[in-house]
Amino acid sequence: MRKVTISTHMGTHTDSLSHLAPDQPTLDAVPLSRFVGEAQVLGVTAGSLAAIDAAMLQQASGDLRRGDIALIRTGWDAHWYDPEYASSHPFLTLDAARWLIAIGVKCVGMDTAGLMDPRIDLAPSRRVDHEVVDEVLLRAGVSYVVGLINLRSVTESRVWFAALPTKLAGLDGAPVRAIAIHGQRLVGVGIGGHSEEGTP
Numbered sequence: 001m002r003k004v005t006i007s008t009h010m011g012t013h014t015d016s017l018s019h020l021a022p023d024q025p026t027l028d029a030v031p032l033s034r035f036v037g038e039a040q041v042l043g044v045t046a047g048s049l050a051a052i053d054a055a056m057l058q059q060a061s062g063d064l065r066r067g068d069i070a071l072i073r074t075g076w077d078a079h080w081y082d083p084e085y086a087s088s089h090p091f092l093t094l095d096a097a098r099w100l101i102a103i104g105v106k107c108v109g110m111d112t113a114g115l116m117d118p119r120i121d122l123a124p125s126r127r128v129d130h131e132v133v134d135e136v137l138l139r140a141g142v143s144y145v146v147g148l149i150n151l152r153s154v155t156e157s158r159v160w161f162a163a164l165p166t167k168l169a170g171l172d173g174a175p176v177r178a179i180a181i182h183g184q185r186l187v188g189v190g191i192g193g194h195s196e197e198g199t200p
Helices: 054-061 092-102 133-139
Strands: 013-015 036-043 068-072 105-109 143-148 158-165 173-182 185-188 195-196
Touching: 013 158, 036 054, 054 092, 068 158, 092 133, 105 158, 133 143
Parallel strands: 036 068, 068 105, 105 143
Antiparallel strands: 013 143, 013 173, 036 158, 158 173, 173 185, 185 195
């Protein structure tokens, strides 16, 4: 028997609204259906501290449909082991979040450490941003998965995606095991994932 200690917000993970608002539901209250289903890959070229807005997402949206999972591929996961990975990643703007809500996606995945501008300070005593992307999405019933990797290996624009969080009561977030499947090809797109050729 081994003891494993993990953070709820490290690696490939998801958050619940209670992460930002402690009086709100924890992750075990979020339906698993939000993390499984048809997904559209949106390729967006974005570098250090680049703002990804609604117009950029719309241009890359392809066949994005209501009820889809939107997988935003920036290529930032190439910086996973660099010091600036978490502090300088590209981010979604508020109008991008509202566009995704208007489209009707159920989940957003991104190959960055987070969705919102990493320079935003959420400490209650220092918070000046009344609205942040993460909270806007979660309050609208749109979940998200961050810390995705290897989306460059997903060669099709539409795939089946799953990122199931660890089920433990009362958590404000949890690691996920993320995979993308197209036809007979399975691609691991989370830390610890791997690619397999053949029937999933």
